[in-house]
Amino acid sequence: MKVKTRQTIKAYLFMAPAIIMIVVFVFVPILDSLPLMFFDYSVLGKTKFIGFNNFIQAFCDSEFRISILNSVLFVAVVPVIQILSILLAILVNKKLRGIAIFRTLFYIPVITSMVAVSIMWGFLFDPSGLINTALLDAGLIKTPIGFLSDGKTAMLSIMFITIWQGLGYYMMLYLAGLQSVPKELEEASIVDGANSWQTLTKIKMPLLKPYIWFCSLNSIISAVGVFDVVYVLTKGGPDDATLVINYYSYVKAFSDFEFGYSAAIGAVQAVITSILSIVIFAYGKRGGGMTYSE
Template sequence: MRLDGVLKRRIRENLVAYAFMAPALIVLAVFVFYPIIYSIPLAFYDYSGIGESHYIGFDNFIKAFHDEEFWIAIRHSIQFVLVVPIIQILSILLATLVNKKLPGISIFRVLIYIPVVTSMIAVSIIWNWIFDEGGVLNAILMNIGLLKDPVLWLGDANLALFTLMFITIWQGLGYYMMLYLAGLQSLPPEMEEAAIIDGAGRIKTFIKIKIPLLKPYVWFCSLMSVISAVSVFDVVFAIKDDGGPDNATLVANLYSYRKAFVNFEFGYSAAVGVLVSIVILALSVFVFIYGRRGGMSNNE
């Protein structure tokens, strides 16, 4: 009888949990999972949204492999992975900084996290104003004598992509900072105290004790950051929706979007999406295997 009661209580608790998750799961199923599943067979059709669709096999994939713009977009998306180590290092340092009981530290944490939840459209307006040829950044640098002429941060093909990378670092810094902050606060304080008593300084304690204990968080955050980097879209679309100048900011998801909603090549766009997913999967598997071999799981 006691086992029956425990089983019924667990079933009731599970039902309550699923009831709370149901609204979010329904939204994900309708707007995320269904489009993903639907797009896979669509990649094998010539479909423009108007008229009949025709099965064309792997022609869309072959077209992508022979399209120079597709490879430019893939290369730029992979280049965004360069932000991963930068944003992880900065996030760890920032999390260490805010992991202190100081007056107003909670407000500082909120301010750092605000870009994560801020609308990318609003953010793009601000950054366009900052990086404009006559914007505030050029004005400051010219006033202090670091520049003689204004720099085309978003208009120069050699600088535009790196400028967008900087914006993604700014936008995602607060998110990873909070994850690392949670990791730091879960560490046993006794280990740090023992190291300090033994004569280890703050820097040595941070490198030798905190960083190794944070490996599972580094692993997870790096994996999420790689996925976000390769699938970047919103910041590029909001600031440089044409992929310019000279395709310098054309990334894979923007390329797929333009093929679908500008050229109305929905079948081809779906094929590009599948190929981008394969690239993301390959990079994610690499990070996952590297993390496991490096002892970054909780079980090692």
């Protein structure tokens, strides 16, 4: 047996446990849910085939339309988190004393459970929490702000928590990209008289395009599928201000026991995610995913 073949077999054996778990807990449930979208399936009633009625019901459902709009609106966090991550990566890429500690601190929220993060920010955003107390003591506000109870600020607060929690993850990816930039290119640009800004925009940013493409794609998928922070803090409220499609699908399945309708909502979510992903792929094909050498 060739060495390359043995290495390939070993690699698949190491991946086998993870692959088995993904197949059992991700792909099998997805395949099982596909027929459900065409049935009126409920544990409380009789199952019957209804064709596309679940989809018709969905687009006639005002709450479902609101959840779609909120999910698309949530995608607005993508450019914000990517820009901030790039700036942060540039900052921590500098050779400063103790910079490794700062990198670790920025990454801690990433490895912290989103449920724990949500609970923590729930205390901070509380009307009697630290943020309102600090603002009141500073005289910046006269009455506490209902960050999570006011429809005007609830979605923005959820977006902020998502950005805060994911910033370190994308920062590390961009940091890896910056550190892969050949030193020869930077030195050559300096010799040619380029300043730090020109080196960044003309050398480093073009080389970061594959990373930007990959991170943006991941970020969009995560934004459309946001669930845990909404579930923990707002339950889609107030007045459906934070009702996103993933949470609405959950409510229909496990609160209203309309599993067929929930499966149809999930299918629509998959289509929305695919459309947004195709846009990112199109950007990459036009040059967003090309390296500097290309």
